[in-house]
Amino acid sequence: MRPLVLGGICLCLAGAAQAADWPADAAVDPNAQNRTLTPRVVVNSGRLEWEPHKRDLTPWPTLSHLDRRATPRPQQANYNPPLRGDPARGREIAMDPARGNCIACHTLPGESWPGSVGQLLLGYKQRGVSDAYVYQQIYDRRVTNPNTVMPPFGTLGVLSDQEIRDLTAYVQSLE
Amino acid sequence: MCKVWNETVLALLRVGGLLAAFIGVAWAQAPAPYRDMDLPMPDYEPHVRGDMRLSKTYPYWRDRSRLDWRLAGDPEENWKLNWKFMDPPFNQSVHGGHFALERGEALYKTLNRDGRFAACLGAGRAGLKGLRTRFPQYRQDLGRVAGLEAVIEHCAAAQGEVLQNGSYDNSAVSLYIASHSQGMPIRIDVSRGPLKEAYERGRQLYHTKAGRLNFACSSCHTRNIGQLVRGSRITTPYGDVTHYPVYRTQYFLQSLHLRMMECNLDTGVQPLLPGSQAYTDLEVFLTALSNGYPVSVPAERN
Numbered sequence: 001m002r003p004l005v006l007g008g009i010c011l012c013l014a015g016a017a018q019a020a021d022w023p024a025d026a027a028v029d030p031n032a033q034n035r036t037l038t039p040r041v042v043v044n045s046g047r048l049e050w051e052p053h054k055r056d057l058t059p060w061p062t063l064s065h066l067d068r069r070a071t072p073r074p075q076q077a078n079y080n081p082p083l084r085g086d087p088a089r090g091r092e093i094a095m096d097p098a099r100g101n102c103i104a105c106h107t108l109p110g111e112s113w114p115g116s117v118g119q120l121l122l123g124y125k126q127r128g129v130s131d132a133y134v135y136q137q138i139y140d141r142r143v144t145n146p147n148t149v150m151p152p153f154g155t156l157g158v159l160s161d162q163e164i165r166d167l168t169a170y171v172q173s174l175e
Numbered sequence: 176m177c178k179v180w181n182e183t184v185l186a187l188l189r190v191g192g193l194l195a196a197f198i199g200v201a202w203a204q205a206p207a208p209y210r211d212m213d214l215p216m217p218d219y220e221p222h223v224r225g226d227m228r229l230s231k232t233y234p235y236w237r238d239r240s241r242l243d244w245r246l247a248g249d250p251e252e253n254w255k256l257n258w259k260f261m262d263p264p265f266n267q268s269v270h271g272g273h274f275a276l277e278r279g280e281a282l283y284k285t286l287n288r289d290g291r292f293a294a295c296l297g298a299g300r301a302g303l304k305g306l307r308t309r310f311p312q313y314r315q316d317l318g319r320v321a322g323l324e325a326v327i328e329h330c331a332a333a334q335g336e337v338l339q340n341g342s343y344d345n346s347a348v349s350l351y352i353a354s355h356s357q358g359m360p361i362r363i364d365v366s367r368g369p370l371k372e373a374y375e376r377g378r379q380l381y382h383t384k385a386g387r388l389n390f391a392c393s394s395c396h397t398r399n400i401g402q403l404v405r406g407s408r409i410t411t412p413y414g415d416v417t418h419y420p421v422y423r424t425q426y427f428l429q430s431l432h433l434r435m436m437e438c439n440l441d442t443g444v445q446p447l448l449p450g451s452q453a454y455t456d457l458e459v460f461l462t463a464l465s466n467g468y469p470v471s472v473p474a475e476r477n
Contacts, residue, residue, distance in 0.1 A: 022445060023447075025447050025448050025451040025452070025453070026445050026446070026447055026448070027436065027445075027446045027447060027448050028445070036440075036445055036446070037446075038436070038440055038446075039341055039433055039436055039449075041341070041342065041343050041346075041426065041427045041428055041429070041433070042342070042343060043343050043427060043428075044278060044343060044344065045342055045343055045344060046331075046336065046337045046338045046339060046342050046343075046344040046345065047337060047339050047342055048339045048340070048341045048342045048449070053440060055387075055443075057386065057387060057440075057443060057444065057445035057446075058445055059387075060385070060386045060387045060443070060444070060445065061208070061210065061385050061386065062385055062386070062439075062444060062445045062446075062447060062453075063380055063383060063385050063439070063444065063447060063453045063454075063457075064447050064451065064452075064453050065376075065452055065453055067208070068205070068208055069208055070208035070209040070210075071208070071209055071210050071211055071384065071385075071389065073209060103405065104404055104405040105404060112406075113405055113406030114403065114405075114406070115402070115403045115404045115405055115406075116402045116403040117395070117399045117402045117403070117404060117409075142211070147213070147214060149213075149390070149394045149395075149398060149399070151387075151388035151389050151390070152389060156387060156388070156389060158387055158388070
């Protein structure tokens with residue numbers, strides 16, 4: 001009897017679980033490492049092959065019309081001083097494509113191939129801006145600018161509280 | 176006791192199942208979930224000349240055969256050519272796209288032995304000439320708007336052949352079909368019917384933020400054209416689809432929908448399957464922005 005009941009639970013919840021997670025037309029294999037798939041084109045083949053992507057992207061909303069998950073709304077950060085951030089660690093995070101990747105859009109000292117989309121961050125040390133303000137800009141800039149291109153790193157769970165503290169310390173140290 | 180309990184659970188589960196189905200229906204009718212939109216939206220024109228009001232680079236790449244060599248050779252300036260310096264006839268080099276074209280020709284001729292494949296694709300008396308310029312289109316047999324690769328998959332399946340959307344062979348056949356429209360301008364009408372609806376959905380999707388970093392296509396390709404992202408200059412969405420499927424020097428043959436998957440993966444958005452409705456809507460929007468711009472294959476991109 002027990003396996004049948006378990007089967008019943010699986011059947012009943014299948015529809016709900018699917019709708020609560022990624023949409024049906026997403027390139028996902030729930031059993032693959034990281035779940036998110038990337039296509040692999042095989043020469044002279046009528047079949048498309050798939051490989052696991054380096055990161056699981058299923059937790060965030062997609063462009064699918066079937067995706068019923070809402071994007072988290074702009075969020076005020078719950079920042080508590082003191083900062084306790086390490087600018088050296090912050091710099092590492094800013095240059096790391098897997099974490100902050102700030103360098104993709106911002107020009108930062110001592111690094112080639114920068115971006116020019118983001119605001120100039122040089123000279124923050126002299127600007128006298130509060131840590132709380134800088135923390136909020138990284139955590140969720142939509143609060144102060146609804147049309148910003150900058151990702152809400154805190155609200156979307158991309159960076160942790162400590163990582164944002166380290167980045168804040170790094171930005172505040174820029175001459 | 177255990178049996179009674181189990182039956183109760185089963186009964187509850189049945190009710191739960193109904194409830195889940197009910198919620199499913201409610202979901203389908205519920206208002207769209209919250210998304211950040213990249214606003215304001217510019218006044219897009221469903222014609223390539225609309226770029227004159229967006230990036231204003233159109234005069235630089237309007238005629239592929241007469242691009243400015245000096246711009247093409249300057250890594251700081253070549254983005255203004257919208258990468259057309261890798262399209263024929265400016266780019267005459269032989270590359271993987273030419274091998275794909277040969278493969279596509281062989282596959283097409285096998286599939287079309289009795290003419291049924293061409294008829295299914297919608298080739299009229301003109302044959303394959305100009306066929307590429309009329310896609311995406313509304314398909315009675317599919318009951319929806321579909322791109323050329325989706326229709327190739329469908330028409331091959333009708334003959335028992337597997338040519339999955341996005342596969343090398345599917346893109347090779349698409350490339351062969353496109354080669355018969357060489358130099359002919361894209362011509363899709365998005366002013367009415369299902370194509371108009373798809374265009375409108377595509378336009379909205381283009382400005383819809385998604386994924387781990389909450390980016391929309393337009394965050395870069397409308398808002399920040401000409402700016403640097405990790406050392407690369409961002410280009411215009413106008414006139415961008417006429418070289419697909421494209422030979423990627425790092426990736427073999429790539430259909431437009433596979434390119435969208437790559438765009439999604441690069442910006443931390445969970446990609447969708449080739450042929451999905453969202454990608455098809457985006458394809459309609461982007462193809463409309465190439466209206467009036469000639470097809471040129473096989474092309475290369477980095």
